[in-house]
Amino acid sequence: MTSKMVITQPEPIMVHQDSSEWGSEICDCCNxxxxxxxxxxxFPCFACITTKKYGQCLCLPLVDMSMGALVPPVAMSMRVSMRHRYGIRGTMCNDCVCTTFCRPCIWCQMAREMKERDIPIVLVNTYKKSFA
Incomplete structure (x- = not known):
């Protein structure tokens, strides 16, 4: 019986999808x-769940809601982060205006973007074989 020694383990492959525009507009609720x-x-539950799916702390959007600030820092930073992660064009000034005046709509837009760009990662399960 021959045995093959594996030197390197398989790693998941992340595919980075770039687009220069958002997949949907801010007010595309019908999508x-x-x-x-x-x-x-x-809205609080929706924002928290969306943040968790993005890979951040579940309760992070509650900071925006408890501060009562004019410009919500968490929503704005999430939007900027998402633009950078997905290669979407835009400016921080536009992000600031959108998060200030259309907060639920931008959270929906970000959730639609994550849903549209969701790429499942397939991990191969291997078993250990002892060579004793």
């Missing part, structure tokens, strides 16, 4: 009606 209804009826 995903259930998502927008959820954001409308329970």
């Amino acid at each position: 995903d009606v259930p998502m927008c209804c959820f954001a409308f009826w329970c």
